Amino acid sequence: MARETLLLLCPIPADLRAAFAQHYDLVEDKPGTPPPDGVRIAVTTAMAGLTDAQLERLPGIRLVASQGTGLEKLDLSAxxxxxxAIAFTPDVMTEDVADAAIGLMYAAARRIAQADRFVRAGRWGPERMAPSISLHRKKVGISGMGRIGQAIARRAAGLGMGVAWHGPRAKPDLPWPHVPALRDLAAASDVLIxxxxxxxxxxxxxxAAVLEALGPRGIFVNVARGSVVDEPALIAALEQGTIAAAGLDVYAREPALDPRFLALENVVLAPHSASITYETRQAIIARMLGDIAAFREGREFLDAAAGAG
Structure with a gap:
């Protein structure tokens, strides 16, 4: 099969770019400049998204391959x-994101990042670390019980923690109780993920009401999207001790997060890296290459736009 050109709608990670370059010619999208003739395939990311205006400007595109599980920034109807067709990469990052959620929970509750800074600053000896919060037999509330939420729940249950969850619909086949209101889940939880x-x-x-319900010994963890949190309310809750601590992988603005987070000792900050492991990067790249090959060969692949019109 002839070598084909991929149109890059946004910057993509170096490892993905290198893998694509082995099989395809890569062209950067430049608004105002038409792509080369015959380009059918474009590449984006879940964070960069895809708009109707882009598709209107690129009428020859028949497939957009998106790195990531999120679809909210992709105009599927358009x-x-x-x-x-819209290809994306669900499933492959589930387990690593769940691991990261548990890691952030421990880091925030047990002051792991703060303890590292404490030792490096030479404070161990002259001072004593402040107590951390035990997670043994505590209760974790999970908002969202899709693939990632269920993977987090399995891990938390395996640690001996009680698990409950919130979502728009109950799922009777799951072993963990469903709580219809997020505020009620927060009030019943020691950790809200x-x-x-x-x-x-x-x-x-x-x-603010949900954070107040979580309480002054509560831990908040976010591996979803920064948009799901009222960020000023979260910062205020951390500053005022409304909650004990937080572990965050996502923010309202990335990478230019609110600088007030940087001054807080009781928040663990990660650079939207929950899914960035060697194994998951390999799986994402393989999935994208496989979906593009399936499109070119007329084989079936998971199309997020199917039925969205």
Whole structure:
């Protein structure tokens, strides 16, 4: 099969770019400049997204391959109307994101990052570390019980923690109790973990009232999207001791997060890296290469735009 050109709609990670370059010619999208003739395939990321205006400007595109599980920034309806398929990478990052959620929970509750700074600053000896919060037999509430939420729940249950969850619909086949209201889940939990998708349905669902319900010994963890939290309310809760601590992998603005986070000792900050492991990067790259090959060969692949028109 002839070597084909991929149109890059946004910057992509170096490892993905290198893998694509082995099989395809890569062209950067430059608004105002038409792509080379015959380009059918474009590449984006879940964070950069895809708009109807982009598709209108690129009428020859028939497939957009997106790195990531999130779909909220991809205009699936516009793609469906224009006959454009959308490939994405669900499943492959589930287990690593769940691991990261548990890691952030421990880091925030047990002051692991703070302890590292304490030792490096030479404070051990002249001073004593402040007590941390035990997680043994505590209760974790998970908002969002999709693939990632269930993977987090399995890990938390394996640690001996009680598990409950919140979501728009009960799932009777799951072994953990469903709590219809997020505030009630927070009030019943020692740790609240966000694993919901982004988008208008979940925008700022964690507000001051939810954080107040979580309480002054509560731990908040977010591996979902920064948009699911009222960020000023979260910063205020951390500053005022409304909650004990937080572990965050996502923010309202990335990478230019609110600088007030940097001054707080009771928050662990990660650079949206929950899924960045050697294994997951390999799986994502393989999935994207496989979906593009399936499109070129007329084989079936998971199309997020199917039925979205």
């Amino acid at each position: 793609a469906a109307r224009r006959g454009v 966000m694993a919901v998708p982004g988008g208008s349905d979940t925008d700022r669902m964690v507000d």
